[in-house]
Amino acid sequence: MQWRPIHRWLGLLAGALALVIGVTGLILAFFPVRDTWRAVPAEPGLPVAVLAQRATERIAGIEEIRRLPSGEIVVYSFDGGQARASRIDPANGQVLGDYQASAVERWVRNLHRSFMLDDPGRLVAAGVALAMLLLTFSGILMLARRLGGWRHLASGRIRGTPAQRIHGISGRILALVLALSSLTALYMSATTFSLIQADSATDPDVMSVPGDQPDRTVGSLPLLRALSTDGLRKLSFPAADDPEDVWHVVTDAGDGWIDRRSGHVLSWQPASTARAFYDWVYALHTGQGLWAWALVLGLAGLCLPVFWVSGFLIWRQGRARVPRLADNSPARRADTLIFVASEGGTTWGFAKALHDALARNGHRVHTAPLEQFQVTESVRQVFILAATYGDGQAPAHAARALDRIVGQKAGGVPVSVLGFGDRQFPAFCGYAEALDRALRTAGWPLTMPLECIHQQSAQQFARWGAALSEALGETLTLEYVPRVPETFTLELAERQDYAGGPAGPAAILRLRWRDSGLLARLLGRGMPRFRAGDLVGIVPPGSPVPRYYSLASGFRDGFLEICVRRMPDGVCSGFLHGLKPGDRIQAFIKPNPGFTLETSRRPVVLIGAGTGVAPLAGFIRGNVRKAPMFLYFGARNPDEDFYFGAVIRRWLEEGRLTALRTAFSRIKDGGGYVQDALRRDADRLRTLVSKGAVLRICGSRPMATGVAEALNEILGPLGLDVRRLRERGRYAEDIF
Ligand SMILES: Cc1cc2nc3c(=O)[nH]c(=O)nc-3n(C[C@H](O)[C@H](O)[C@H](O)COP(=O)(O)O)c2cc1C
Numbered sequence: 001m002q003w004r005p006i007h008r009w010l011g012l013l014a015g016a017l018a019l020v021i022g023v024t025g026l027i028l029a030f031f032p033v034r035d036t037w038r039a040v041p042a043e044p045g046l047p048v049a050v051l052a053q054r055a056t057e058r059i060a061g062i063e064e065i066r067r068l069p070s071g072e073i074v075v076y077s078f079d080g081g082q083a084r085a086s087r088i089d090p091a092n093g094q095v096l097g098d099y100q101a102s103a104v105e106r107w108v109r110n111l112h113r114s115f116m117l118d119d120p121g122r123l124v125a126a127g128v129a130l131a132m133l134l135l136t137f138s139g140i141l142m143l144a145r146r147l148g149g150w151r152h153l154a155s156g157r158i159r160g161t162p163a164q165r166i167h168g169i170s171g172r173i174l175a176l177v178l179a180l181s182s183l184t185a186l187y188m189s190a191t192t193f194s195l196i197q198a199d200s201a202t203d204p205d206v207m208s209v210p211g212d213q214p215d216r217t218v219g220s221l222p223l224l225r226a227l228s229t230d231g232l233r234k235l236s237f238p239a240a241d242d243p244e245d246v247w248h249v250v251t252d253a254g255d256g257w258i259d260r261r262s263g264h265v266l267s268w269q270p271a272s273t274a275r276a277f278y279d280w281v282y283a284l285h286t287g288q289g290l291w292a293w294a295l296v297l298g299l300a301g302l303c304l305p306v307f308w309v310s311g312f313l314i315w316r317q318g319r320a321r322v323p324r325l326a327d328n329s330p331a332r333r334a335d336t337l338i339f340v341a342s343e344g345g346t347t348w349g350f351a352k353a354l355h356d357a358l359a360r361n362g363h364r365v366h367t368a369p370l371e372q373f374q375v376t377e378s379v380r381q382v383f384i385l386a387a388t389y390g391d392g393q394a395p396a397h398a399a400r401a402l403d404r405i406v407g408q409k410a411g412g413v414p415v416s417v418l419g420f421g422d423r424q425f426p427a428f429c430g431y432a433e434a435l436d437r438a439l440r441t442a443g444w445p446l447t448m449p450l451e452c453i454h455q456q457s458a459q460q461f462a463r464w465g466a467a468l469s470e471a472l473g474e475t476l477t478l479e480y481v482p483r484v485p486e487t488f489t490l491e492l493a494e495r496q497d498y499a500g501g502p503a504g505p506a507a508i509l510r511l512r513w514r515d516s517g518l519l520a521r522l523l524g525r526g527m528p529r530f531r532a533g534d535l536v537g538i539v540p541p542g543s544p545v546p547r548y549y550s551l552a553s554g555f556r557d558g559f560l561e562i563c564v565r566r567m568p569d570g571v572c573s574g575f576l577h578g579l580k581p582g583d584r585i586q587a588f589i590k591p592n593p594g595f596t597l598e599t600s601r602r603p604v605v606l607i608g609a610g611t612g613v614a615p616l617a618g619f620i621r622g623n624v625r626k627a628p629m630f631l632y633f634g635a636r637n638p639d640e641d642f643y644f645g646a647v648i649r650r651w652l653e654e655g656r657l658t659a660l661r662t663a664f665s666r667i668k669d670g671g672g673y674v675q676d677a678l679r680r681d682a683d684r685l686r687t688l689v690s691k692g693a694v695l696r697i698c699g700s701r702p703m704a705t706g707v708a709e710a711l712n713e714i715l716g717p718l719g720l721d722v723r724r725l726r727e728r729g730r731y732a733e734d735i736f
Helices: 002-030 030-038 048-058 103-114 118-147 162-193 223-225 273-286 292-320 346-360 401-406 429-441 458-472 516-520 571-577 610-621 646-656 674-680 682-690 701-718 722-727
Strands: 062-067 071-078 080-086 095-098 231-235 247-251 254-258 267-269 337-343 365-369 381-387 416-420 451-454 488-498 506-513 537-540 547-551 560-565 584-590 602-607 628-637 659-664 693-698 731-735
Touching: 002 030, 002 103, 002 118, 002 247, 030 292, 048 062, 048 071, 048 223, 048 231, 048 451, 103 118, 118 401, 162 273, 162 292, 162 701, 223 247, 223 254, 223 267, 267 682, 273 292, 273 610, 337 571, 346 365, 346 381, 346 416, 346 458, 346 701, 381 429, 401 429, 416 429, 429 451, 458 628, 506 571, 547 571, 560 571, 560 610, 584 701, 602 610, 602 674, 610 628, 610 693, 628 674, 646 659, 646 682, 659 674, 674 682, 674 701, 693 701, 701 722, 722 731
Parallel strands: 337 365, 337 381, 381 416, 416 451, 602 628, 602 693, 628 659, 693 731
Antiparallel strands: 062 071, 062 231, 071 080, 080 095, 231 247, 247 254, 254 267, 488 506, 488 584, 506 560, 537 547, 537 584
């Protein structure tokens, strides 16, 4: 089932009406709280007879006494030609004031129940409740999928634009409340339209036995003396002008009818389960008598506008991410098909480059989302470009695409898969692999073997393009220009320069941003939240291609810090090294969810070399809770390239860093390389890993390979290795 379009369209349409229901619901939730606040409840165990006796002594012409869910006692009377409803003090029957729902309350309630349109409006409101139920259900399914399965639903970190995070986080918190509100609303609508019977019992045919005796006083009626006010709902008095009329008492336990003269119980009907159920449904929906729950309901009402606006923004942002394909041939006429599975939209950029290159060569190319996979007669070749999400799963829109592909009979047309993923994740390009496996098993031929592109590498894509050119025997020029997301301005606040040794100088740059306001943030235009270990993309002047640097600070630190080595002929590093305090640059954030650290009390082992220490320094800086953190740092010479050295020592004193082990390769007795430092500390590392430690490695590829080899040796006795730690999400690398 394709939940995304259902969720989107229901959300946009029914969501607008749900706004009215949400806002009025928020206002209505206030009344149960006020009622509970105002109520003067009866003392526990007060017999109904005593309460009624006290009331009759103070008020003439009583017709009915009600106990409201808030505990308030209200007496309805008719005296001197005037009907009144009075709140009384059950301790003495004294009138506390009139009881009347305010005009505002009635107006809001009518709007909430029926949009002021009586029965047709009630039907629409029921439709909205049904839509809300479907929205909650589809939203939770989509969220579970996005987070990599049901087990991550409660605790998985929701990433994305501020709108996506607001939508997901508030949805996760309130899904249950919204589902319950919708279900209870539907049940109540069904009883209103008599589709369900709320109370199956019918009143017995009873009357008071005629006679000359006078009426018994209410205080002397045995049933009412036995019943407690705690369970009272209402007590109807017999009409003065009808000698056959009876007392009728309604309690949580059941209904009783009493002879007005003898005081005998004429009939007792225990409360039906249907009524008890309806009462629960009513209380759950309205919060009547459950003031704390009413507050939760109010919060849910408040969230509806937030949902709607954030959902609308997500829809708009999603549309903006998919590039326009000027010459997309109709599927039935195309000779080449390109199918795309993408969550964040970047894979579409690669698809467009392939589409344009093939179209330039005279192919009739049709590009579409993967769930539309269908190979028509005119087709000669098919390409699938697929990103992986969650735990090796499909992007949400393509969740059912694999079933669809498996369900189709293999033809002779070659289908090639190009995967997009990130090596940080244990299931690197897991979805592309699954697609490729399914296609091969089904017998589809291929033009190109499966290739997996790491972190949207333009170079890797170009290499794949060159191989494709060769395989097709035609010259293909893939012009992939990364779509640079909306950028923001950063201003250099300060810089710290290091000699850096033979590899060239390096600098730590601290940059600041100007606050862009909430609206801009919601629209995805402001300074996004980021965490140490995420990446900042910087677009140097005169180049369309951004370069990425690991972040040594988090948003909460109030600045953005990176450590940049000046590369020979490096366009971006040269530009950054030329910056002076006060100079401005354009940048954007690229989340690096596989690498950033979740807050926990687990020990953390950080291993890095050279400028690779930057994100690790960011983790230590953010360790305000002082979880056990161990840094293994490798450099050449402490005087040249011990980046962050001074501040790391300070963090060590403050307890943000538990222990520091350094290895300097170019000085005498410096300790060699970082992997040598690991081997020297093997016992401690084994203890930490057996306590559940999480490892983060950052630096060059040769360093990462050396570290992985050393750790495999060290962890061997524990029956563990890097691969297994990676699979368990405890080992991640950031390699440059
Ligand atoms: C929340 C999240 C989960 C991810 N999970 C995986 C994964 O399990 N395996 C993988 O190889 N890549 C994973 N990635 C990386 C993306 O697949 C990769 O960045 C891809 O290029 C995104 O393409 P898109 O922008 O078209 O969706 C994940 C990215 C995010 C943001």
